[in-house]
Amino acid sequence: MIPVMLMGTLVYGIKYTIPEYICTFLVAGGVSAFALAKTSSKTISKLAHPNAPLGYSLCFLNLAFDGFTNATQDSITSRYPKTSAWEIMLGMNLWGSIYNLVYMFGWAHATGFEAVRFCQEHPEAAWDILMYCLCGAVGQNFIFLTISRFGSLANTTITTTRKFISIVVSSLLSGNPLSAKQWGSVVMVFSGLSYQIYLKWRRMRSKHKKVT
Template sequence: MTKRSSLELAVCVAGIYVCFLSWGVLQERVTTRRYEHPETGEQQRFKHFVFLNVVQSAIASAVALLYLATTSLKGLAWPSTALRNKFFQLSLVSVCAAPFGYASLGYIDYPTMILGKTGKLVPVMLMNILLYRKSFPWQKYLVVALITAGMTLFMLMNPKGHKSDKNANIPLAGKLWGITLLSINLLLDGVTNSTQDEIFRTFRNVNGFLMMFYMNLFSSGIMLLFLGFSDPFIGEFSGAIAFTRMHPQVLFDILLFGLCGALGQCFIFHTIERFGAMILVTITVTRKMGSILMSVFLYNHSLALGQWAAVLLVFSGIFVESFAKGKSHGPSSDAKKDGNAGSVDEKVALLKEDEDRMGMNKDDGVDVLNDTRSNGARKRKGKK
């Protein structure tokens, strides 16, 4: 990996960490805070989660549209039917995944759900293999195994872990059903991430912000349709509007929550475009480990010996990933590629393929090709 790519990845990691740590705090604030009516003093909690997701998707779509409009109007063109279908599929799967995660909490406790989420790398890899016949180098399987095993061991070795009283009396069949719901949630997440990878491989003119715009646009539409049809029965939309009128201070928290999530999505979609879904999921999974370690050092919490071993496993996985990328993108491999006699035609094809995406001027492309051909001719002449 080049220094520029490493710096770009570091910025993405920092952006994801900062935005989604803040997003988590704001999410907890919106969903757990008791908002007081300015006149009656009545206190209520905001429980309209679909409405909350609609607002977040709408804000994220607006942020992506603003970026595209100020950088390249070409990127705003209505996508082809095939690409539009892919975006709609992504949005539908993403919208359907969340309810399974929420429903699982009725049968399993929160730590169990978090434990399941730490294994998200596995379904992402599995869906890439099953749906798109993608193969991975052996190092990638090792990385997934190390990080998943490390996060699982860390959660299981928690000395302060305890079972929730709420779920203590649930029978085994109920807990198995909860795990089934969580597994469906993870598989749908895997479908989403693997399909995002496939879109970037198949459609060369797609960038992260274009995907972010259309995914959130379609997601907002799907959820608004749900709110419209279901409101006479469950009152989700009308209840949310009534709550915001009764407690206007919740609007500021909701908008800040949506904006923070939208900024985080900017880093997420850029990471998927440039580095792939596996790197993104590695970042999001290890973010939890980073948060835990920060808490340990800042607040003098103690970890069991087994948990330190788990930390070592996770960082071993990260080291293997970094080492493999550095080796595959090192200067020796680049030099070897440049020296190949048959590389001129490949470079012509690549330049033509990437011309629109990179914004390369055609004259620049001709100069590069002429330099490449002249270098090749000098090498052949020298050999003679």
């Protein structure tokens, strides 16, 4: 969420309101605090070759590119209002497919040939991959519809919240009690979400009053 807002502001000059920044920092800060509180020395000790600088660098690059992608999608939607969600989806997947084809089959010993041989030897795996791709394609419809109608910030809020809730639920179901810091993080996240819902409700109410 924060990378989306930063890239949108720095690259495309998108302006966000102070309440939007507050909501974002509450949700993102709560998720980050929860993740940091959840990471224990036991988890780190299980890693074969722990390399924190490399891990943080890769995470930073991932967030930066993700933020740039979402900000670009917002820019395309605002500059070309007639562009549909499926046109954006087609463009993203078309170029992604081209890049992946070049990477997987661009030279003699590329990994794509090994993947094809594996699927030929294990047809059940090929079927699972096909089903996975179909499910991903169906899910992308909802993602791009959300981006085109409500913006990338709303989409990242939904996906971040979904991941956070799944982590909390899995922790509770697996019998791992949450610490006081983690419960505080949960309160932060849902406070940010509640505030965001309230702001949208107030905005819709003011629009309704203007119409009537």
